Amino acid sequence: MQEEPIAFSAESYFATQPAPPSLAEHIAGVKEFVHRQVSQNRNVVLVTSGGTTVPLELNVVRFLDNFSAGTRGATSAEYFLEAGYAVIFMHRQFSLQPFSRHYSHSTNPFLDLLTVEDDAVGVAADKRAGADLLAVLTAYKRVQTAGTLHTLTFVTVNDYLWLLRAVSQELSVLRRRAMYYLAAAVSDFFLPRQKMSEHKIQSGKGSLHIEMDQVPKILKPMVEEWTPDGYIVSFKLETEERLLVPKARAALERYGHQVVIGNELHTRKWQVMFVERKRKPLPPLPPGVEEEATLEAGNPELETTAQEEVPAAASNVLPTTSTEDGDAAQGSQTTAETAATEETSVPAPPPPPKSPTNNTNDSMTFVESWLRIPNTPTVTGTPQVKEKEIEEDIVAELVRRHALWINSAG
């Protein structure tokens, strides 16, 4: 007997799935942190990072996972801290974290920094004043002293969804000064608790069958209910560059948030695309100019505003002149070590409207801008401190846009 999958809305999800036991305690910590940042007049960004799991058994041994070392999130968190933001770093247990990410056990073992002499532990002579360790450690101590980093961990997609809702609600007191940087790789499918006992793994004829339901889309209630004034940035990871624009646009139309950062699996370390809706809806355009309106080169109003209020942060942000900018993807094969760090979605979204007039909002248009750094692939593993990281420019650009957006509040 085939059971009909349940279509979960966010509302029915939270009404039927159990909250993680430690939620209240974690949220008390967040409340205190947010209160302190408000009193110190800081912007706060929630950075989500790493992959969520889907447990397949109540006594969890097996689970479905999304590949993510957490590089994008951990790296970006450091740059947000440097830019003066307070950061709530909500990450998958054991995924990379800001600062310690530079000393991954596999590629740069921290025990090699230390020495034993005369029964005392010391730092190896060549590391004591080395720029890399000193810079990382100095930044780490500064953040500790300032109290601007608060860490939360999740494992399952259920942990993640409950935490995201509760943290968003806490952060909503900051109104426009709260940013959400949703870089976690979130599962699309899950096994509802109510089905879990029925769904214990069957091994008939030596093969395994798993049937799961879709995770509700939570960006919509996040935008409309949980934190209506928040500045929300989501990620789209694709394996085909040509899908970035249509998928990013579809997400912006569907959820109504501020920015989608699109990236392609093999090139995401040195190029990403920012996609925004045009801020002022235009009246419907007559046939013949539709295509131009949709794909216009930039948003002069936004650029102008930017120059008036905040100098452009990232000089390598290039507004595109079309959705297909003609560059071949420069990707080399990505190995497991450097695999996906962002939200992915498998079910194909409805095809994007060919022109604004196909849209429910007749005047919806989009602005796409590429952000690129020189492609200098690192050796596999942890990026070295001194190498240029694209997250530096992503964060600078978002900080710029966020400032514009705060200031444009009417």
Place this chain on the structure above:
Amino acid sequence: MQEEPIAFSAESYFATQPAPPSLAEHIAGVKEFVHRQVSQNRNVVLVTSGGTTVPLELNVVRFLDNFSAGTRGATSAEYFLEAGYAVIFMHRQFSLQPFSRHYSHSTNPFLDLLTVEDDAVGVAADKRAGADLLAVLTAYKRVQTAGTLHTLTFVTVNDYLWLLRAVSQELSVLRRRAMYYLAAAVSDFFLPRQKMSEHKIQSGKGSLHIEMDQVPKILKPMVEEWTPDGYIVSFKLETEERLLVPKARAALERYGHQVVIGNELHTRKWQVMFVERKRKPLPPLPPGVEEEATLEAGNPELETTAQEEVPAAASNVLPTTSTEDGDAAQGSQTTAETAATEETSVPAPPPPPKSPTNNTNDSMTFVESWLRIPNTPTVTGTPQVKEKEIEEDIVAELVRRHALWINSAG
């Protein structure tokens, strides 16, 4: 159309599934390491640790995983090194490793050990001569100097199987002096490469269907072909204590290796069960004494041999007097942080024979011994250096049994 699952033997598996690209390079390193240990007259143990993944897509974003932080393997590796063994530590990328496991990023961040003063990095005053850090670091440096630890990483179950076969074949030159401590949590199911394109995740009606095939049982060819003289220890993790004995016996009968260490999910930090076959087959016993023969209190021959050749290492190894020793499991709820570290299997094995006479080998009997340490549950996370770890006694007991077994070679 339902496709019939393929039943893979180890042979057909390796004939049809692609070897990892770096296999030859890794094995060259192992060969060199083994050669050096042979020349230095050391026993070598292969420790496998952490969970294997099953990728669900060729462009890997989603995968099935087995929960394992790698605590059992990483901890045991340290004690094997201390006992004078050379260790090949074959672990899941990013799972815990010997020595660095004490400074997990989440629970005991190593950056907190360091200070910045006058633009130089130092060690915090209270840590410089602290026993914990000093002991870990001293052991780490000693192992580095001796060159007795060789690390290999895997991600997928395919990586694991290819590596295990190749490493076993290299280690087989050590004959009885090679030990295998198979603590990795290995997937039971996988997606054959040939099916992978057909098996891309389907999202019909908003639900996900996955169909997989069984991973071949590789202990049998390992015992019979790859390393026929090796001392092979496998793990069984169950959630019901009463299943430990029948499942461990079934594994020993089926594969013919030396020891199964059984452990129950909630109590595995302070008790495990050693299960061995009786070494000399007995003639079939008349009805009425069968049950006693099967479940006898100990193996006097083994105990005697032990006292003659090597003093018993672990004073808390208690041979049981029956398969059900009457102790209630003392488990508290295990959280995701401390979840399964050992091989698990879901398909129920054939029920164990009720008495030796039901067996294909009429005289096969087993010896079960509990190994226990006091139950002092630690706070969640990394064990502290000074707390008693059950792996210390597990390794001591295995080292003792391995020595007996080497010496008993005819």
